[in-house]
Amino acid sequence: MLAPVALFVYNRLDNTRRTIEALLANHMASETPVYVFSDGGKDEKSWADVRRLREYLHTVTGFGQFIVIERTENYYIERNTTEGIAEVLSRHDRIIVLEDDLVTSPWFLTYMNEALDKYRDDERVWHVAGFTNLDVPELGDTYFCHHMSGTGWGTWRDRWAHFVHFTSREQALSRLTDAQKERMEMRGHFPCFKSLDKDPIPWDVCWDIAINQADALCLHPTHTLVRNIGLATGTHTNQMSLFGWYEYDREPLGRRVTLRDIPVEVTPGIEARYEVAMHDHGIRYNLLGRVARWVLHNVIRRLRKA
Secondary structure (H helix, E strand, O other), X not given: OOOOEEEEEOOOHHHHHHHHHHHHOOOOHHHOEEEEXXXXXXXXXXXXXXXXXXXXXXXXXXXXXXXEEEOOOXXXXXXXXXXXXXXXXXXXXXXXXXXXXXXXXXXXXXXXXHHHHHOOOOOOEEEEEOOOOOOOHHHOOEEEEOOOOOOOEEEEHHHHOOOOOOOOHHHHHOOOOHHHXXXXXXXXXXXXXXXXXXXXXXXXXXXXXXXXXXXXXXXXXXXOOEEEOXXXXXXXXXXXXXXXXEOOOOOOOOOOOOOOOOOOOOOOOHHHHHHHHOHHHHEEEOHHHHHHHHHXXXXXXXXXXX
């Protein structure tokens, strides 16, 4: 049986429809079980949007299975995601995870299933990513690093068993050595630990910590197989199209990924490439954005001196 997909949705009907239509266009879609975890609304307006989205979900056909789990209250993205993953992994030994704003390549499911099969028994590999911040075709079709991506990904039950949803910064950072902390923040180029001050703490930084604590590896394609179409309306992101663009919004690869037998170790030179790619959280500022950012930084600096 193919790996099941867990799809997490809230109230964005257009994005959800585009996500599902792209997934249906995948070569293995007709054999793939899909679990959709539909979060509940926060107020009357959001509940109205949720109900419209659920009406659409009940019209979807074409997958091996299409199971809709309707939350009766608002779980928020962290609880909906972590409890949904746990539910799927209670029935299956592996999982592919998507959110409601991810348009996938027609070869996404093929790559994910082949990679989850290939590295199932290699305990050095904990995470299979469908997205990459890099564009490095000269490395072949895949590479390894310690950095996970939550933009279309997969793992196995025994690896996810190490996941802890931390409740405080202190608890989270106590798991890591200084070298692991420096690696996660890419020597200051990617200040991901700022998210530990959020309540609740985002699930993805908790998973990233589990991976890095174990010095485990993540497999990535050398060109993305996933495009994020929801940066304007996402829970943890906002669109800055006036000032630049995000690297998450790139056209997915349109061909099959070849999983060659590359060394199961951090690909040489990949860390330095990540430091460049993840500077400014993957935002690429245009001229207006660079000017606005310079002005903002100078205002903040003067306020701190005052």
